[in-house]
Amino acid sequence: MPKDSGIGASSKRREDVRFLTGNGNYTDDHSMQGEAHAVMVRSNVAHGKILSIDTSAVENMPGVLAVFTGEDFVEVGGNPAGWLIHSRDGEPMREPKRPVLAHGKVRHVGDAYAAIIAETVQQGRDAAEALAAATEIEELPAVVNMAAAVANADNRVHDEIPDNLCFDWGWIEDNRDAVDQALKDAPHVTTLELVNNRLVPNAMEPRSSIGEYYSSDDSYKLTTTSQNPHLTKLLVCAFVLGIPEHKMTVVAPDVGGGFGSKIYHYGEEALVLVAAKKLRRPVRWTAERSESFLSDAHGRDxxxxxxxxxxxxxxxxxxxxxxxxxxxxxxxxxxxxxxxxxxxxxxxxxxxxxxxxxxxxxxxxxxxxxxxxxxxxxxxxxxxxxxxxxxxxxxxxxxxxxxxxxxxxxxxxxxxxxxxxxxxxxxxxxxxxxxxxxxxxxxxxxxxxxxxxxxxxxxxxxxxxxxxxxxxAPSHLVGQLGSRVGLYDAATVRVNATGSISVMVGAHSHGQGHETVFAQIVADKLGIDEGAVDIVHGDTSKIPFGMGSYGSRSLAVCGSAMDRAMDKIIAKGKKIAAHMLEASEGDIVFEDGSFKVEGTDKAKAFGEIAFAAYVPHNYPLEEVEPGLEETAFYDPNxxxxxxxxxxxxxxxxxxxxxxxxxxxxxxxxxxxxxxxxxxxxxxxxxxxxxxxxxxxxxxxxxxxxxxxxxxxxxxxxxxxxxxxxxxxxxxxxxxxxxxxxxxxxxxxxxxxxxxxxxxxxxxxxxxxxxxxxxxxxxxxxxxxxxxxxxx
CATH class of the missing domain: 3.30.365.10 (Aldehyde oxidase/xanthine dehydrogenase, molybdopterin binding domain)
Structure with a gap:
């Protein structure tokens, strides 16, 4: 018989109620009082030298509040790659700076080299069109074919990289001679040349970001379509804009599909934050579908x-x-x-x-x-x-x-x-x-x-x-291989005084059903109703530092952290139950939502233990702190x-x-x-x-x-x-x-x-x-x- 609840049950997705009734809470649904709108000015040539940008041509146009160009971001950092790869000869990869806005050169069609901040989107579009007309770009030969890019030393995407090669990687280099010999000796060798075609992710929801700045405490808030809000926060704060981390909150509400394309930090996220500070008002940017084709990260190729x-x-x-x-x-x-x-x-x-x-x-x-x-x-x-x-x-x-x-x-x-x-x-x-x-x-x-x-x-x-x-995983190994971040995850399980549970998870849900499945796991392990479990994700001010959702890691890594946190909850509950039941802690077992004295009918329900943790009238205060909340980090091996x-x-x-x-x-x-x-x-x-x-x-x-x-x-x-x-x-x-x-x-x-x-x-x-x-x-x-x- 199929299970009707808990692990292994086909519980209906609780999040679908809001999605299917038009009550999803997406970034572009957030309406901010006094908000302005950002429109990106993008290159219409694949490769070109920026000779001049005449911002004066648009500064007095109706509704225009500010104009930004690459010049405004020369002093800030670049958006880094997350992994440092070494070539076969031991040399580190070539890593050119990826600026917020292109400076000096544009390097692909859709490369943003300026941004208009205006009262309305249409006013921003009008000004963006005018600014494009007032910009002089000397078109250069484009490098498109990969074989030609490596062979032509003079036609460079980045002037400092003569052969357009980021790295030449071998894995595992010590295997090379043995493989060569094995192929030479093989009775039959099949050779195949193939192309893994380039794809555009095309999530249902285009990328969108809203930047807010609070002058009262010099803090920022970024609401954005991200699979990985903590990573976005880390990149913006530590590498791109230099904002102290405790002064930044990143919120990723409902996200309508990611498929990988929303793991990364994009320049528009930094742009709206800088613009919000300059104007002292919220600044919103939402991509048109045509922008997504041009500027979202593509796949394969x-x-x-x-x-x-x-x-x-x-x-x-x-x-x-x-x-x-x-x-x-x-x-x-x-x-x-x-x-x-x-x-x-x-x-x-x-x-x-x-x-x-x-x-x-x-x-x-x-x-x-x-x-x-x-x-x-x-x-x-x-x-x-x-x-x-x-x-x-x-x-x-x-x-x-x-x-x-x-x-x-x-x-x-x-x-x-x-x-x-x-x-x-x-x-x-x-x-x-x-x-x-x-x-x-x-x-x-x-x-x-x-x-x-x-x-x-x-x-x-x-x-x-x-x-x-x-x-x-694990972090210590991927660190040796070049990863610049850890790859653990985290969860906080908070048992409320009345026995309901809030679980704050580092993973982010953008269509996978985390709110349903995580609740099933918690309910199954703690013996409570799934409806009593609330899953909180996507807000860096509420959740522990986690590494988001991608690579099918949510359950294996974040789910395991959640399981460990529940182990801590149960262990503490046993101490409380032993005191209340006047038994040895070693005699307490947790089964079917109750703490029981093994071999007897003496028991306390999970809710009773939770209430005692918050109303500690009969409580082992000398051994256990009040409250019932635990956090666990999990780094797979x-x-x-x-x-x-x-x-x-x-x-x-x-x-x-x-x-x-x-x-x-x-x-x-x-x-x-x-x-x-x-x-x-x-x-x-x-x-x-x-x-x-x-x-x-x-x-x-x-x-x-x-x-x-x-x-x-x-x-x-x-x-x-x-x-x-x-x-x-x-x-x-x-x-x-x-x-x-x-x-x-x-x-x-x-x-x-x-x-x-x-x-x-x-x-x-x-x-x-x-x-x-x-x-x-x-x-x-x-x-x-x-x-x-x-x-």
Whole structure:
């Protein structure tokens, strides 16, 4: 019987009541008395030298209150990258300053070089248009293609970086010779060149920020669309503006989707704070959708050559990759970690590969910055491996299922140390593969293919077996690898006098259902009703210092901190109960919401202990302080490793190249599942985003650096009719061995496993139809598929 409450129950999302009734509390919903409006003036050329900006042309226009340019921010700091990466030769990466507003040069279309503060948005837009006309920018040749950017020493995105190379990274450098030799000796080597196409995140809610300044105590408040309010506060205070941390509050209310693009600090957040102080009134900025296309951090954008050495019966001997990774015009906060330690360390996949070496060059171009997007490095690694393994199986005329089965790690091999320095603690990859084959009716595929052929369609099936690393940790290790922040999280559990509970968490919810799931965990552990638990997040003045939500870390890291805080609550409750029940503390057990004297019927309900903590008339004051509130920080000692097997079934119209996804099956191992309904929804969302990347989404710049896909007229987002019903299973679970909840993370899985499964299915369909096609780069649009079929 399904549970109706607590851990494992499909409790309805409590936050949906406000979201579905139009009562969400988003940044742009906040109305401030006397607020002014910021409008950014953005470059319409990809690369140019700023010769002059005539601010006098707009200062007296109607409604204009202030004009800011890059000159106003020369003395302040820059927005830093969160990870310092060293090249193979030991040299630190090149890290040019990322200013609040461009100064001296503009480096991508949409690069903001000035800002207008006006009484109304329309007045600001009018002034911004006039200021753009009064600005002289000498257009320079744009650097767009990564290979050309590295080869051309004279055409520089940043004048001080002659080869446009941020770093040349090798992982692990000591593996290199062994991998080279293994590939040289391998009976068969598969080589594949592929592109992981650039994406625009396109969250439902565009970025928005409101800056406030209080002259009474020289303090600031930033309300903003952030997945990570404490990190935003840290970056603004410590690096960009130099505001003392105790003088700054960052609030991230409801956030309508992030997918990674709202982890980072953006210049507009600093701009509204400076403007608010200057004008002594609140200043608001909200992006237009066209601005989001131009200025939000994009995702993916890798060009990779992967080589897989194998025996003639399909045993993988070695993997080597060489990748160019686009970081755009500036380094965003996670842009250096995403293609390195979130990508290269997963290049063994779920396989027992003896030798792996990864070389990656991060390249500056005159395009929007590129950073973490749902999956962040893990989809790029999985796509390379799973496409190459499929191609290898085809070249060797082997069954792609059996090739994977031969190479998958088996349960008796855990814990398993990969050649790229991760330690997988637990898993059962054979079980998820078997479950996926069962649920997808793999055995009945040939009959379905024959039926499709009778209708003139080509049917194909593609497989992807994947693994990811979540809950980035531990801090002492990532610090050695270059992280400039800790990667713990925190929670405060406050039991109120009447027994209700407020939980302040460092993680931030922007669609995942934290308010529901965290309450389930607390209610389950403390034996109280879920409705008595309130989850507080997103306000740095209320929550302990945490590192936000991304990388499927919320439950594994922040949830574990919350669990530890509850352990402290229970331990203190036992002391109080022992006194009240006149028993030894060692004889007190906590079960079903009551503190009991073991072996007797003497007990005190949780609410009674809470009341006694705040009204300590009968209380061990000499041993225990009044009150019942505890805080815990949790720093994991390893990543968590969700894994799974995905099967995609497609039909291809050979006359038009149109691909239809007719079935999609996911068998995942997420460890212990807290809320099955929410997990299923997370997988659905990730798969849809993966299908979008594989089939229709693509960000394109022309040779002059002009964004050719800057609106929904040009950038195709997946719609309901692009997606089939998705079968989701998480029954083959192996609990994580090193966090108290046994959870692994589920938020990115769908976006990681689905692109290679879909592309593999298309290649399979074409080959079954007699077309010798080895590869098609994403997105597999009708024109690309038709061209591949027709040579």
């Amino acid at each position: 890798h060009v990779t050559t992967i080589e897989v050495g194998a025996t003639l019966d399909g045993e993988i001997l070695a993997i080597r990759t060489n990748t160019l990774a686009n970081v755009g015009a500036y380094l965003s906060n996670f842009s250096t970690a995403t293609p390195t330690f979130l990508h290269g360390t997963l290049m063994a996949g779920p396989y027992k590969v003896p030798h792996v070496y990864v070389n990656l060059k991060a390249v500056f171009t005159n395009t929007a910055p590129v950073d973490a997007y749902r999956g962040a490095g893990r989809p790029e690694a999985t796509y390379s491996i799973e496409r190459a393994v499929d191609k290898m199986a085809r070249e060797l005329k082997l069954d792609p299922v059996e090739v994977r089965r031969k190479n998958l790690l088996t349960p008796d091999q855990f814990p398993y140390t990969t050649p790229v320095a991760l330690v997988y603690d637990t898993g059962n990859y054979q079980a998820t593969l078997d479950k996926a084959l069962e649920l997808a009716d793999y055995a009945g595929f040939e009959a379905r293919a024959a039926e499709s052929k009778s209708r003139g369609k080509l049917r194909g099936m593609g497989l992807s077996t994947w693994i990811e690393a979540c809950g980035i 390893n990543f968590t490793y969700p894994a799974g097997a995905y099967l995609c079934e497609v039909e291809v119209d050979p006359d038009t190249g149109v691909v239809e996804v007719v079935a999609f099956t996911c068998a995942d191992d997420f460890g212990n599942v807290m809320n099955p309904m929410i997990v299923e929804g997370q997988v659905h969302g990730g798969v849809v985003q993966g299908i979008g990347q594989a089939m229709i989404e693509n960000t394109t710049y022309d040779e002059n650096g002009q964004l050719m896909s800057g609106s929904y007229m040009d950038y195709a987002m997946p719609r309901a009719d692009d997606v089939p019903m998705i079968t989701v299973d998480h029954s083959c679970a192996t609990p994580c061995t090193h966090n108290p909840l046994g959870v692994k993370g589920c938020g990115e899985a769908g976006a990681i496993g689905s692109p290679p499964a879909l592309v593999n299915a298309v290649i399979d369909a074409l080959n079954r139809g007699g077309h010798d096609v080895a590869h098609i780069d994403m997105p597999v649009t009708p024109s690309r598929v038709w061209s591949a079929m027709n040579g």
